[in-house]
Amino acid sequence: MDADAGTWMHRALELAERGRRTVSPNPLVGCVLVRDGEVVGEGWHERAGGPHAEVQAIAAAGGRARGAVAHVTLEPCAHTGRTGPCTTALLDAGVAGVVVALPDPNPVAAGGAAVLRAAGVPVEEGVLAAAARAQNTVFLHGLATGRPFVVGKAAVSLDGRIAAADGTSRWLTGPRARQRAHALRAEVDAVLVGSGTVLADDPALTCRLDGYRGPQPLRAVLDGRGRTPATARVAHGNATLVLTGEEAAAGLASRLDGADVEVCAVPQRSDGSGLDLGAVLDVLWEREVRSVLVEGGAAVLHSALSAGFVDRLHVHVAPVLLGDRGRPLLAGPWAGSLAEAPRFTLEDAQPTGDDVLLTYRPTTDPAREG
Numbered sequence: 001m002d003a004d005a006g007t008w009m010h011r012a013l014e015l016a017e018r019g020r021r022t023v024s025p026n027p028l029v030g031c032v033l034v035r036d037g038e039v040v041g042e043g044w045h046e047r048a049g050g051p052h053a054e055v056q057a058i059a060a061a062g063g064r065a066r067g068a069v070a071h072v073t074l075e076p077c078a079h080t081g082r083t084g085p086c087t088t089a090l091l092d093a094g095v096a097g098v099v100v101a102l103p104d105p106n107p108v109a110a111g112g113a114a115v116l117r118a119a120g121v122p123v124e125e126g127v128l129a130a131a132a133r134a135q136n137t138v139f140l141h142g143l144a145t146g147r148p149f150v151v152g153k154a155a156v157s158l159d160g161r162i163a164a165a166d167g168t169s170r171w172l173t174g175p176r177a178r179q180r181a182h183a184l185r186a187e188v189d190a191v192l193v194g195s196g197t198v199l200a201d202d203p204a205l206t207c208r209l210d211g212y213r214g215p216q217p218l219r220a221v222l223d224g225r226g227r228t229p230a231t232a233r234v235a236h237g238n239a240t241l242v243l244t245g246e247e248a249a250a251g252l253a254s255r256l257d258g259a260d261v262e263v264c265a266v267p268q269r270s271d272g273s274g275l276d277l278g279a280v281l282d283v284l285w286e287r288e289v290r291s292v293l294v295e296g297g298a299a300v301l302h303s304a305l306s307a308g309f310v311d312r313l314h315v316h317v318a319p320v321l322l323g324d325r326g327r328p329l330l331a332g333p334w335a336g337s338l339a340e341a342p343r344f345t346l347e348d349a350q351p352t353g354d355d356v357l358l359t360y361r362p363t364t365d366p367a368r369e370g
């Protein structure tokens with residue numbers, strides 16, 4: 001259709017990225033309208049309920065959309081949700097063709113390419129599909145599993161400890177790594193910690209990047225016994241969800257009355273080792289949370305990793321040693337032998353000052369991953 005389709009799609013992916021901090025629970029989508037080798041309109045999806053990327057690009061192009069080729073990172077929707085079908089908008093605008101990176105896997109919205117073809121508009125699919133898939137990892141994970149994408153994060157010493165013997169962990173890493181941690185909070189819908197971390201560190205769990213004015217993540221605390229103090233920083237300011245056991249819920253709600261907190265009862269695990277994380281993720285999903293950053297501590301990271309809920313792991317390695325009385329990354333048993341120990345696949349490694357930020361995903365197929 002267009003020898004430069006990859007170039008325009010690359011631009012559409014760049015535009016889609018602008019919705020990274022605002023678009024959830026919807027997918028990131030970008031659109032570039034090109035006529036006679038010239039960009040006549042650009043758009044991206046900024047927030048759920050707002051105009052889709054195609055509609056934005058058509059509005060930007062005005063009459064010049066007629067005869068243009070639309071390059072869209074996700075198959076245009078063919079259904080009426082909070083906004084009208086993009087297929088109708090593209091047909092009404094008189095586009096001459098559509099290039100799509102990724103077919104829409106959402107059964108509710110899919111079918112746009114077929115609608116366009118039936119109306120006589122040629123559609124080319126699969127241009128930069130891998131990049132589009134990677135860009136929408138969180139959205140695609142949600143569709144496939146019905147669960148939020150879980151990112152585990154910890155700062156560790158060179159010998160794998162998350163806190164010193166006295167429980168102090170501030171600050172293991174330097175200012176640049178901590179800035180990166182704040183940026184991570186801006187990219188997720190919720191940040192989750194255990195009550196042990198609230199009691200030890202009293203974190204605010206907000207994104208405090210210089211000049212950041214975007215949405216703050218929902219803060220979530222696992223607090224089975226209802227120990228969160230009314231004076232805790234998480235209890236004030238932005239919204240916080242404290243997840244607790246059935247027995248502790250009423251007492252905790254009355255103790256935190258007046259704080260910026262919603263108390264929500266979830267079942268305990270059958271072995272009594274804390275709240276049922278699957279149920280916690282379901283509660284978050286119902287609140288339109290599609291990505292969760294689990295920031296610790298050691299008990300919660302152990303639970304999340306051993307239940308197989310961690311989809312990506314960020315480990316910030318700090319140039320300090322804490323010895324065997326320091327607190328290990330995981331508060332609980334793991335593999336009995338090296339052969340049994342699950343492996344992780346490195347996605348990225350970045351030096352940040354004297355620290356190193358490592359990004360891993362669980363290795364799903366050891367034979368293939370090597």
Ligand SMILES: NC(=O)c1ccc[n+]([C@@H]2O[C@H](COP(=O)([O-])OP(=O)(O)OC[C@H]3O[C@@H](n4cnc5c(N)ncnc54)[C@H](OP(=O)(O)O)[C@@H]3O)[C@@H](O)[C@H]2O)c1
Pocket residue numbers: 153154155156161162163167168169170172193194195196197198200201222223224225226227273274275276277295296297298299300301303304327331
């Ligand atoms: N370096 C880092 O990146 C980092 C980050 C965070 C924290 N830390 C350090 O980690 C330490 C705190 O870690 P921690 O292990 O003591 O506490 P934690 O993991 O923050 O919280 C553990 C508590 O969460 C509650 N919980 C509810 N459901 C749970 C579940 N399914 N799994 C696990 N816990 C559940 C339990 O209390 P109930 O029994 O009341 O439910 C449990 O005692 C502190 O020293 C802190 O400084 C370090």
